[in-house]
Amino acid sequence: MLRIDCPWCGTRDEVEFSFGGESHLTRPTLDASDAVWSDYLFNKDNPKGIHFERWMHRFGCGRWFNVARDTLTHEIHAVYEMGAAKPDLAVKDPDS
Amino acid sequence: MTPSPTNRLTSGGRIDRTQPLSFRFNGKPLQGYSGDTIASALLANGIGTVNRSFKYHRPRGVMSAGVEETNALLTVSGGNGDIPVVRTTVRALVDGQLIKSPSGFPNVNFDLGRVLDFTHRFWAAGFYNKLFKWPSWRWYEGTVRRMAGLGKLPDGEDGNKYFHHNVHCDVLIVGAGPAGLAAALGCANSGARVLLVEQDHELGGSLLADGAQINAIDSDTWLSRTTSTLEDAANVTVMTSSTVSGYYDHNVLTITDRSTTGVVRFWKVRAKEVLLATGAFEQPLVFENNDRPGVMLANAAMTYVLRYAVKPAHVMVVATNNDTAYRVAFALHDNGVRVPAIVDSRENIAEEVSKEAGERGIPIMAGSVVLDTVGTKALTRVSVGRLSNDGRSTVDPTSVIACQGLAMSGGFNPNCSLYSQAGGSLRYDAQLACFVPDEEKACRQRVTVAGAANGKFSLADALTEGARAGSTVTGEAGFACSPAEVATSALGSYHLKAMRITPTGDTSRQWVDFAHDVTVADIELAVRENFVSVEHLKRYTTVGMAVDQGKTSNLNALTLLAELTDRSVEEVGTTTFRPPFMPVPMGAIAGPQHGDFYAPARLLPAHDWHVDHGAVFENYGPWKRPEYYATNGRDRETAIREEVLALRRSAGLFDGSPLGKIEITGPDAGEFLNRIYVNNALTLKPGRVRYGIMLSENGIVIDDGVFARLADDCYLVSTTTANADHITAWLEQWHQCEWPDLNLVISTVTSQWAVATLAGPNARTLLQEIESDIDFSVQALPHMTLTTGTFLGMHARVQRVSFSGEMSFEISVPALDGRQVMETLMNSGGDRITLIGIEALTILRTEKGYLHVGGDTDGMTNALDIGFGGIVARKKTDFVGKRSLLRGGDQRKDRRQFVGVEPLNDNEELESGAHFITSQREGRRSQGVVTSACFSPTLNRVIGLGLLEGGFARKGETVTVFDDGRTFDVRITDPTFYDPGGEKMNA
Ligand SMILES: [Zn+2]
Numbered sequence A: 001m002l003r004i005d006c007p008w009c010g011t012r013d014e015v016e017f018s019f020g021g022e023s024h025l026t027r028p029t030l031d032a033s034d035a036v037w038s039d040y041l042f043n044k045d046n047p048k049g050i051h052f053e054r055w056m057h058r059f060g061c062g063r064w065f066n067v068a069r070d071t072l073t074h075e076i077h078a079v080y081e082m083g084a085a086k087p088d089l090a091v092k093d094p095d096s
Numbered sequence B: 001m002t003p004s005p006t007n008r009l010t011s012g013g014r015i016d017r018t019q020p021l022s023f024r025f026n027g028k029p030l031q032g033y034s035g036d037t038i039a040s041a042l043l044a045n046g047i048g049t050v051n052r053s054f055k056y057h058r059p060r061g062v063m064s065a066g067v068e069e070t071n072a073l074l075t076v077s078g079g080n081g082d083i084p085v086v087r088t089t090v091r092a093l094v095d096g097q098l099i100k101s102p103s104g105f106p107n108v109n110f111d112l113g114r115v116l117d118f119t120h121r122f123w124a125a126g127f128y129n130k131l132f133k134w135p136s137w138r139w140y141e142g143t144v145r146r147m148a149g150l151g152k153l154p155d156g157e158d159g160n161k162y163f164h165h166n167v168h169c170d171v172l173i174v175g176a177g178p179a180g181l182a183a184a185l186g187c188a189n190s191g192a193r194v195l196l197v198e199q200d201h202e203l204g205g206s207l208l209a210d211g212a213q214i215n216a217i218d219s220d221t222w223l224s225r226t227t228s229t230l231e232d233a234a235n236v237t238v239m240t241s242s243t244v245s246g247y248y249d250h251n252v253l254t255i256t257d258r259s260t261t262g263v264v265r266f267w268k269v270r271a272k273e274v275l276l277a278t279g280a281f282e283q284p285l286v287f288e289n290n291d292r293p294g295v296m297l298a299n300a301a302m303t304y305v306l307r308y309a310v311k312p313a314h315v316m317v318v319a320t321n322n323d324t325a326y327r328v329a330f331a332l333h334d335n336g337v338r339v340p341a342i343v344d345s346r347e348n349i350a351e352e353v354s355k356e357a358g359e360r361g362i363p364i365m366a367g368s369v370v371l372d373t374v375g376t377k378a379l380t381r382v383s384v385g386r387l388s389n390d391g392r393s394t395v396d397p398t399s400v401i402a403c404q405g406l407a408m409s410g411g412f413n414p415n416c417s418l419y420s421q422a423g424g425s426l427r428y429d430a431q432l433a434c435f436v437p438d439e440e441k442a443c444r445q446r447v448t449v450a451g452a453a454n455g456k457f458s459l460a461d462a463l464t465e466g467a468r469a470g471s472t473v474t475g476e477a478g479f480a481c482s483p484a485e486v487a488t489s490a491l492g493s494y495h496l497k498a499m500r501i502t503p504t505g506d507t508s509r510q511w512v513d514f515a516h517d518v519t520v521a522d523i524e525l526a527v528r529e530n531f532v533s534v535e536h537l538k539r540y541t542t543v544g545m546a547v548d549q550g551k552t553s554n555l556n557a558l559t560l561l562a563e564l565t566d567r568s569v570e571e572v573g574t575t576t577f578r579p580p581f582m583p584v585p586m587g588a589i590a591g592p593q594h595g596d597f598y599a600p601a602r603l604l605p606a607h608d609w610h611v612d613h614g615a616v617f618e619n620y621g622p623w624k625r626p627e628y629y630a631t632n633g634r635d636r637e638t639a640i641r642e643e644v645l646a647l648r649r650s651a652g653l654f655d656g657s658p659l660g661k662i663e664i665t666g667p668d669a670g671e672f673l674n675r676i677y678v679n680n681a682l683t684l685k686p687g688r689v690r691y692g693i694m695l696s697e698n699g700i701v702i703d704d705g706v707f708a709r710l711a712d713d714c715y716l717v718s719t720t721t722a723n724a725d726h727i728t729a730w731l732e733q734w735h736q737c738e739w740p741d742l743n744l745v746i747s748t749v750t751s752q753w754a755v756a757t758l759a760g761p762n763a764r765t766l767l768q769e770i771e772s773d774i775d776f777s778v779q780a781l782p783h784m785t786l787t788t789g790t791f792l793g794m795h796a797r798v799q800r801v802s803f804s805g806e807m808s809f810e811i812s813v814p815a816l817d818g819r820q821v822m823e824t825l826m827n828s829g830g831d832r833i834t835l836i837g838i839e840a841l842t843i844l845r846t847e848k849g850y851l852h853v854g855g856d857t858d859g860m861t862n863a864l865d866i867g868f869g870g871i872v873a874r875k876k877t878d879f880v881g882k883r884s885l886l887r888g889g890d891q892r893k894d895r896r897q898f899v900g901v902e903p904l905n906d907n908e909e910l911e912s913g914a915h916f917i918t919s920q921r922e923g924r925r926s927q928g929v930v931t932s933a934c935f936s937p938t939l940n941r942v943i944g945l946g947l948l949e950g951g952f953a954r955k956g957e958t959v960t961v962f963d964d965g966r967t968f969d970v971r972i973t974d975p976t977f978y979d980p981g982g983e984k985m986n987a
Helices: A032-043 B038-044 B110-119 B127-131 B138-148 B178-186 B205-209 B219-232 B296-305 B325-336 B352-360 B416-422 B460-478 B520-528 B534-541 B553-566 B588-592 B608-610 B636-649 B669-676 B720-740 B763-767 B813-830 B839-848 B869-876
Strands: A002-007 A010-013 A018-023 A048-058 A064-069 A078-083 B016-025 B028-034 B071-076 B081-087 B097-099 B161-175 B193-198 B236-239 B242-248 B251-256 B263-276 B280-282 B295-296 B318-322 B340-342 B364-366 B368-374 B380-386 B394-402 B405-409 B412-414 B426-428 B434-437 B447-449 B511-513 B615-620 B623-629 B652-655 B660-665 B690-696 B701-712 B714-719 B747-750 B753-759 B786-792 B794-799 B808-814 B896-903 B915-917 B927-935 B941-949 B958-963 B966-973
Touching: A002 A078, A048 B219, A048 B720, A064 B520, B016 B038, B016 B193, B028 B896, B071 B205, B161 B178, B161 B251, B161 B588, B178 B205, B178 B219, B178 B460, B193 B242, B193 B941, B205 B219, B205 B296, B219 B236, B236 B325, B242 B416, B242 B813, B263 B460, B263 B588, B280 B296, B280 B669, B295 B296, B296 B325, B296 B405, B296 B966, B318 B325, B318 B368, B325 B340, B325 B352, B325 B405, B368 B394, B380 B786, B405 B460, B412 B434, B434 B636, B447 B460, B511 B520, B511 B553, B520 B534, B520 B553, B534 B553, B608 B615, B608 B813, B623 B636, B623 B839, B636 B652, B636 B839, B652 B813, B660 B669, B660 B720, B669 B714, B701 B720, B701 B786, B714 B720, B720 B747, B753 B763, B753 B813, B763 B808, B763 B813, B794 B813, B808 B813, B896 B927, B915 B941
Parallel strands: B016 B097, B161 B193, B161 B263, B193 B236, B263 B447, B295 B405, B318 B340, B318 B405, B340 B364
Antiparallel strands: A002 A010, A018 A048, A048 A064, A064 A078, B016 B028, B071 B081, B071 B097, B242 B251, B251 B263, B280 B412, B368 B380, B380 B394, B426 B434, B615 B623, B652 B753, B660 B714, B660 B747, B690 B701, B701 B714, B753 B808, B786 B794, B794 B808, B896 B941, B896 B966, B915 B927, B915 B958, B927 B941, B958 B966
């Protein structure tokens, strides 16, 4: 039960949001190879640690935005708008 | 007159003797008092055997006085029926209650199932997997299922009311024992919002059966003063009869609150800081026949004497490996229970406890362990042996002690379930021989553990640590507070010897897990068969997997596993605790969201009008829609057939209001839709309508419908009813995440418009009789066009779109005007017009060969499989899913493709779900499925649609269909059975 800080509405409970998977994906063009296209379609990052992902404030403003979440601790390190670059997070490796 | 309880003390305890309660146990009338639990009332009446064990059907008695109970899980009357698996050691006795033992045939005192016990050698761990393989599990299942199980669920609703609540607090204190109370006292006036949650109906925890001195007053007085202080503090909320059962991310915890009779409240708490003062569970000793009625945990025996004024037995031996059981022996002795001996596995006993035992004349048998017990329904004697010098065996002679009960203490194990759920790590403390929170390893949550839950088993340590932790967490939450002053002179020595398992005896009769009937021999067998990982051991023997989740068995099982595999307990490790700590009723999780409150129903704008016209409603997604109209009392089949024929013959009126309607507005609206639709959206001229499909990125068809261009910069997208919300969200995602540079707005307008669809050869004539400035002629408004105007004085959009294959007009008016349009059309049309329900519509579209996405397509159907190859090839620009259609696999000719089906024999019953199969010669396998099938009233024969391997090239071929054991032949056809040239539709 995460608490997510919507950039438009403020901090709300997870139940108000929808999860949209990994963010910062680049959609290949039509001339991409089958390998590139299938990597885009089916292979997603699943790190132990910080994951850059998109969420939508479904029962709120309806806006999509990015979240940097630690998959191990569920700590949310950053919330930033769609289209913005990945924030530079100086976060320790959870195993070290 | 019921006989007065035989084991009840005449004074003392926290029961109310002025409030006697009557109840029945297995039909026998008995008496208890207000303040009793069901278990204490049973013990007061001298009931030894309360239940039969899970696997061997051995007689079992009350084992504990808390949530860790493994035996006294009984069926209790309540609400509308009997509730099974009630922990009677914590459930309050209620007047008139009917208590039943769930197992035992013919009854709990004489159980034929006991034969399993006498033949126990056949039923060792894993016996299911080994024994019931031949001839097959089915052969045994009936008998096994009848003999196993913990009771029967009530039929229908259980009569309880269930509610959901949410609450926020600064500090959540779980557990109101000494540590939790000391913590709460400190923050009572800090200003922090404090929530103190206790699963008992009274605060106090171990203090409810103690008698120590706190701050120089007796603990009962201190407890009642503390309780009133906390209840008076404005910032403290006290919840009793409430169990915290789950600890979730970002400090969300769930509470099952049973403080109101007949009501279960399920709370979700969001806490800034959490303090776990959840106490510890006493661990049993393991020796032969340690499961007989009369054997119980030592602190449970003390609780029954001091809290409930019940003697668990008249003569009780105390067996221990630590000092705490001496206080139990003294309490028993001081309340009239004869204690013939304290059997202590330690050689040297501290003087502080041995002296007091001497004063009471209780003999101590040091360096000794219990070997075995005797007695069928009640204990009659125990045998005791002296440990050899190395502690690995016992030396003769064996002593035999006559008794009726045995109180055992193997020391304590912290209740770390919630801490573990929170992500906290545990470490094995060799001195305490138990698992304690590992403070070295950071926990991801804002959580602190104090008191016995943190391995502080003495009252003094628990009070001090609780007070300090209370002030610390309140400070962390941003409020100033100093620790409460609490001090005690109570005896606090522990001196545990890490030995719980008697080293000799028949291991197949030494119980580790009472609830699941797991013995030492089962664990030995698992190790012999190499199940040496703790996770494997648990699953193979089912140790710790019963309803009590191993609160009294996990530690002994791990210790045994370590010994048997020559490892340390630390190396063996422990399994992960998962929610819930205590079972949560399914009703509490569902809350009020069932029946009519399960989901909000969406009604058509003209709902009442449909009711008046005999509509029979059915749920379609969230919508209540007319399935058919039972006009003049006709039955379902007749109604559907007549509706189809009436529309084809003259005209049908259909309420299409739930159809998804999305407006896309802005200079880039066309460009956006062109990237979404398989079809070209840019070439569509204003006033024109086009049928289109949308794909997922994987090329799979996800929706179909028409889209119209209202103006250069405005489109109206129609989606299937069920997909309306999903497609809106999906379009938003593409716009916001992938193409934010496109300038447009997506608005869903489904519920703004009511849609009346008039279709059939007389549709135009009927419309021309209505007051309107719209030209309905085919020249002005041909098929697949749209116009706006005034209809009955209302603003209307009229779209020429057909779902039936007939000439069709979709008239959209503001939602609240929908009823008037339907009514006027019906009145004006008279018997030339008929109302059409969803079922007739389904037949009409099947006759026309229109596919239903999700019905006639599945998660593998791409755009090419439904005949969109030409359109895909003509469109040069990218759209969602296009790249996937270029893959070799997507273009194979043997993919399942959309076809029509007709049985060779006109009367054959064709059902959707039937498989097209290959011939015997090719080796029988499915090559596709029938996706829609119906009897066509129009064509007077059975027709269907389907997905068939290589179907496009197989029209005219005969294929065999398999349906639930039946096979018959069908002809593959074009999907369009009705008016293939489209003359009627284009009229
Ligand atoms: Zn928002």
